[in-house]
Amino acid sequence: MNKFVAHPWHGIPLYDKEPNVVNAFIEVTPSDTVKYELDKTTGLLGIDRPQLFSNICPTLYGMLPQTYCGQRVAEICSTKFGRKDIVGDADPLDICVLTEKLITTGNILLRAIPIGGIKLIDNNEADDKIVAVLKDDALYGDWQDISQCPSKVLERLEHYFLTYKKAPNSKGNKCEIIDIYGREEALELIKLASEDYQEKFHG
Numbered sequence: 001m002n003k004f005v006a007h008p009w010h011g012i013p014l015y016d017k018e019p020n021v022v023n024a025f026i027e028v029t030p031s032d033t034v035k036y037e038l039d040k041t042t043g044l045l046g047i048d049r050p051q052l053f054s055n056i057c058p059t060l061y062g063m064l065p066q067t068y069c070g071q072r073v074a075e076i077c078s079t080k081f082g083r084k085d086i087v088g089d090a091d092p093l094d095i096c097v098l099t100e101k102l103i104t105t106g107n108i109l110l111r112a113i114p115i116g117g118i119k120l121i122d123n124n125e126a127d128d129k130i131v132a133v134l135k136d137d138a139l140y141g142d143w144q145d146i147s148q149c150p151s152k153v154l155e156r157l158e159h160y161f162l163t164y165k166k167a168p169n170s171k172g173n174k175c176e177i178i179d180i181y182g183r184e185e186a187l188e189l190i191k192l193a194s195e196d197y198q199e200k201f202h203g
Contacts, residue, residue, distance in 0.1 A: 009043065023110075024097055027063065030060070038063060061094070068091075069089045069091055069193060081179075088196065092197075093128060093130060098143075111134075115146045116149070118177055147182060
């Protein structure tokens with residue numbers, strides 16, 4: 001019997017047993033008024049910051065195990081948009097998971113099917129948000145691409161990520177969304193983030 005809990009970033013495989021199904025570690029739920037984030041050293045879920053303003057994430061939000069936003073992830077943005085100043089944010093790849101279920105507890109693992117992504121640049125760092133659906137979800141589970149997602153759902157996500165770090169009168173943080181992309185590009189980005197991870201931690 002295993003007496004130890006696997007580190008959510010390093011101890012859990014990225015892919016589930018089925019093709020293009022990923023494991024996602026959920027840090028934040030739509031009911032949270034605190035921004036939780038995985039502590040990279042201990043693997044525990046810690047408080048990143050209280051949400052002082054009306055910024056509530058509209059989906060389950062977390063990260064993909066054994067991914068890393070490094071050179072390959074940054075190059076996608078640099079090549080496609082001619083942005084020579086972009087670097088990876090040196091974090092695991094983020095994921096938003098759509099589900100009809102009311103899940104109010106983070107620090108959980110679930111299986112998700114990527115359908116697209118949001119290309120966010122945070123102070124010249126590539127900070128992509130993969131958009132996925134909960135596997136076998138009754139409402140969203142059959143979606144294959146982000147084009148099936150209602151525009152209002154995407155607008156909520158865009159608004160959250162453009163404002164979740166911003167306080168009134170703040171000038172220091174600059175987040176911008178430069179693209180919404182589909183399933184194939186999302187799967188390619190996950191693959192590159194996995195390669196960045198292998199290079200970073202396994203040489």
